[in-house]
Amino acid sequence: MTILDKIIRDKRQEVTLRKNLIPTTQLESSVLFNRTGTSMAELLRNSKSGIIAEHKRRSPSKAVINQQFSVFDVITGYENAGVCGISVLTDGKYFGGSLDDLLTARATTNIPLLRKEFIIDEYQLLEAKAFGADVILLIAAVLERKEIQQLSTTAKNLGLEVLLEVHNLEELEKSLMPSIDLLGVNNRNLKTFEVSIDTSKDLASAIPDEFVKVSESGISSTEAIKELQNYGYQGFLIGEHFMKTEHAGNAATSFIQSLQS
Numbered sequence: 001m002t003i004l005d006k007i008i009r010d011k012r013q014e015v016t017l018r019k020n021l022i023p024t025t026q027l028e029s030s031v032l033f034n035r036t037g038t039s040m041a042e043l044l045r046n047s048k049s050g051i052i053a054e055h056k057r058r059s060p061s062k063a064v065i066n067q068q069f070s071v072f073d074v075i076t077g078y079e080n081a082g083v084c085g086i087s088v089l090t091d092g093k094y095f096g097g098s099l100d101d102l103l104t105a106r107a108t109t110n111i112p113l114l115r116k117e118f119i120i121d122e123y124q125l126l127e128a129k130a131f132g133a134d135v136i137l138l139i140a141a142v143l144e145r146k147e148i149q150q151l152s153t154t155a156k157n158l159g160l161e162v163l164l165e166v167h168n169l170e171e172l173e174k175s176l177m178p179s180i181d182l183l184g185v186n187n188r189n190l191k192t193f194e195v196s197i198d199t200s201k202d203l204a205s206a207i208p209d210e211f212v213k214v215s216e217s218g219i220s221s222t223e224a225i226k227e228l229q230n231y232g233y234q235g236f237l238i239g240e241h242f243m244k245t246e247h248a249g250n251a252a253t254s255f256i257q258s259l260q261s
């Protein structure tokens, strides 16, 4: 059993419990439910740097990254750095995140927020909306085409943008559909944790132009970004490289400054 299989097995149990705890009617009565946010896809299309910075305390591949920061400080720092979007991990068991982190982030900034989660059920889309997300993640490695179709259509109807994540050509080919806004290539194999930005380069030409191309994971240099920009990437999802420093916001600031110079 891969780590990804374990995460999904646990996620199914968790979602069943959550559904019993908080009915959908309660999620729908959140003051955030009818909020219209800014489009992350649009910001990325018009940005020079295209950074999506991530709030990430720990991960199965790295254990602890940073447990000290407050969500408020990280989000404020990222906003001041000039990022296009912020990704907030909400999985508790493997990443130490929570929906409360998302809510705090929402209370802190108007920048588009991605709910970084293993989504397998429409209930999680309602949660995303109720806790202030603008974008949701769907991972092709754990979903069938039909599920991607259903979840992305529901997300769009809720006013959420959809970032679809793939790791190889097969996942990409099964996932292309009009209800996807952003196409993310994860440079990290979620089954083996191997990381290579060649994954983004190899898949670039197979991604149709209507999708905003996002390269995810393992990015730690501005050179890598410049290279990926030549392959048509407009979004760059960076977690560890910022979160492992003394001050995530300052790290993002100097990174974006050196990208623009």
Ligand SMILES: O=P(O)(O)OC[C@@H](O)[C@@H](O)c1c[nH]c2ccccc12
Residues within 6 Å of the ligand: 054, 056, 116, 117, 139, 165, 186, 216, 217, 218, 219, 237, 238, 239, 240, 241
């Ligand atoms: O910390 P990194 O290597 O910069 O990676 C960030 C982000 O891409 C990564 O956290 C991620 C990409 N896809 C995921 C799916 C689930 C959990 C986490 C992820």
